[in-house]
Amino acid sequence: MKRIKLLILLARRGAIGEKVKVTLRDLGDELGVSPQSVLRLLEDMEGEGFIEKSVEGKKTYVEISPNGLAFLEELCDAISGVLYNGVIIGEVISGIGEGAYYVRQYSQLIEEYLGFKPYPGTLNIRVIFPRTVFDALCGVRPVILPGFVKDGRTFGDVKAYRVRIGDAEGAIVIPSRTVHPPKIAEIVAPIYLREKLNLQDGSKITIKVVKS
Template sequence: MKRLKLLVTLAKKGAIGEKVKITLRELADELGISPQSVLRLLDEMEKEGLVSKEVLGRKTYVEIDHEGLAFLESLCDAISEALYNGVIIGEVISGIGEGAYYVKQYAHLIREYLGFDPYLGTLNIRVLFPKTVFDALCGVRPVVLPGFTKDGRTFGDVKAYRIRINDIEGAIVVPSRTVHPPRIAEIIAPVYLREALNLKDGSRITLRVVKG
């Protein structure tokens, strides 16, 4: 665990791609161990190819080596796989009142590409986990509702990501020109979700992204 904390601390200090000056006392304070223990850890990690260090006079320079970077990357991948597994937790918020209009315009495409007749409105949630809605959707292939022109007005492509809320199917929709920040998810479904799930502003809700 201390090796991992030391690697992460060095990465935060910029010891990737170049050697950075460190002080044993500073690292010791951050890790909660003695400077002697920090030096011993650095020596052990250098022998294992995790870091390389150079001592010039009273100054010590350290860089994370290839093995150390590979270890951090594999750990990051494992954590991402465990955490970002298609689950989104959020709280219901009010939208800006334009959802019904746009769902009506795209209703024929939603029916054709997603297979359901949408309720004329959207449910907006503020994403609490993960950090943004895109973290949960990363690696998931969307269904693209193609743009079209109607009455002289152009409607752009919309990316739709299939989800389930309890036993209700639906989709997170991301317009090509979205006005929502990345922590807001806009959801369409074949039913009025607020009524079907007894939701109100502030209600917690869990979405599961349908993959494949």
């Protein structure tokens, strides 16, 4: 575990593609170990081919090797696969009052492409986990609601991702020109979710992305 933390620490310090100067004391302070322990870790990691190290006088320079970078990439993929598995934990918040208008405009398309007649409004969620809506939707193919022109006004494409909240179905909708930050998810559903699930502002909910 200390080796992984040290490798990540070196990456943060810019030891990718070039050697950077490090001090055993600084690294030890960040890891919570002695400088001697850091030296042993560096020597072990050099022996395993994860880093390349050189010493010039009293200065130590370290660069993460290609093997070390490949290890970090594999670690990142493994962690992402565990954490970003289509589960969103969020907090119910009030919207800005435009959800009902846009749901009415796209109602026919929602019924055609998603298979349900939407309740005229959206449930707005502030995402607590993962970091953004897009992290949870990464790798999931959306249903595209095509844009159209109505009364001289252009309505753009909307990406819809099927989700379930408990036993209720719905979809996260992301307009091509969204005004919401990636921490906010808008959900359309065939029912009034606040009433069905007894939700109010501040309620915590778990959303599961349905992967096709």
